[in-house]
Amino acid sequence: MYGKQEKKYLLAAVLAVSITIFIIIFSEEAFSAALEGLKVWWEVVFPSLLPFFVIAEILMGLGVVHFLGVLLEPLMRPVFKVPGVGSFALAMGLASGYPIGAKITSNLRRKKLCTQTEAERLLSFTCTANPSFMLGAVAVGMFHRPDLGLLIAATHYLSSVIIGILLRFYQGKDTGPVLIDSDNTGRQKMNIFSRAVNELLDARRKDGRDIGQLLGDAIKEAINTILMVGGFIILFSVLTRIFIVTGLVNAIGRLVMLFLKPGGINESLLLPLISGLFEVTNGANLVSQAQAPLLHQLIMTNILIAWSGLSVHAQIATVINGTDIRFRPFIWARVLQSIIAGILTLFFYRHFSLAESTFLPFLAASRPINPFYMALLIFITLFVISLLLSIGIYFFKRVRIIFFYHH
Secondary structure (H helix, E strand, O other): OOOHHHHHHHHHHHHHHHHHHHHHHOHHHHHHHHHHHHHHHHHHHHHHHHHHHHHHHHHHHHOHHHHHHHHHHHHHHHHHOOOOOHHHHHHHHHHHOOOHHHHHHHHHHHOOOOOHHHHHHHHHHHOOOOHHHHHHHHHHHHOOOOOHHHHHHHHHHHHHHHHHHHHHHOOOOOOOOOOOOOOOHHHOOOOHHHHHHHHHHHHHHHHOOOHHHHHHHHHHHHHHHHHHHHHHHHHHHHHHHHHHHOOHHHHHHHHHHHHHHHHOOOHHHHHHHHHHHHOHHHHHHHHHHOOOOHHHHHHHHHHHHHHOHHHHHHHHHHHOOOOOOOOHHHHHHHHHHHHHHHHHHHHHHHOHHHHHHHHHHHHHOOOOOOHHHHHHHHHHHHHHHHHHHHHHHHHHHHHHHHHHHHO
8 A cells, every 4th residue: 555665654654643642742841851952952962063064164174174184094994994084083083072073074975085985984983972072061960070081081982983993894786986095106106295285276276265255164164063963962852851751761661671780780870771762961960860780870971971872873974974884883892882981881880980080089079071172172182193103103104115125
């Protein structure tokens, strides 16, 4: 009678109508949840992400990303099996949080600076949580334990890197040419610095926009993306509240408990788990309030941060819309990273009591975290370390080649 696609359309229509009815019935709760989502977006997301969205667009237009891509190719290609320009998405993603990694990856794919498979690999491990969210909002604001920020951030970042290394074995379907090629025959005899400068100049000539137009376009694009992110945060904040007040979360929780109870998971973590599947901030906050052992709370928190929530998934799906990047590998990567994050939490927690006595006095006396400063510091540190490693690998290979020819 109806095809598979038509049934999906009908199901989506029924869900949309049902949610609309529930929002009208629980209008007061929906309004309160929308205000909370708006507050999070305005006070945290907007100031922490907007500068990096603008900077990313400007650096792409100026050719700086192409320049860094050549310099970092010796590191990114063997480790993650992605082009050197992927380092920009990785560093910006780790420093500023989702969805900026997805935004940069989609731009790289649109400009054909990576293949479809490389973009899918890159997307899957560059969409990470904001450091200020883990160190400030979760550790300090929710758990009231500044020392936990180190454990949470280390677990999340390490699990992201592990996913990136594992995905080098992922074989997708490559389509389209790649414009940046560090082994290009015409420039093979140049040293890495000359090739990097030439790539920057070529990219700048192809872009062609003057500085004023480039800055204006960067701001417009950044504002549009930030507004889209804010809309998703508010929408999913309302949906999560509706699911809670209607009892849907509790119903799903009882079903999930049948599978988790044999593993010894505390029942008080069920509501945070279900809530965190939709929106990570609310889920992490509920985890911190649950009457459960600290180890269980940390495992659940790191699992939810690695999963990142359907709200973030929707943002990323919107960002990559219009490209040939497939969304399914990203979802499987989130599932795998959640498992790895839970295992790493167990490992780190064993050594946490020793680290606590060392770092707690320093962290307790530290000033409140400035999100932009923290993100900028991480961004610069990652790039300096990566650049030094990449150049070191390049010169090591050159020395080996010279040594081979002389013998």
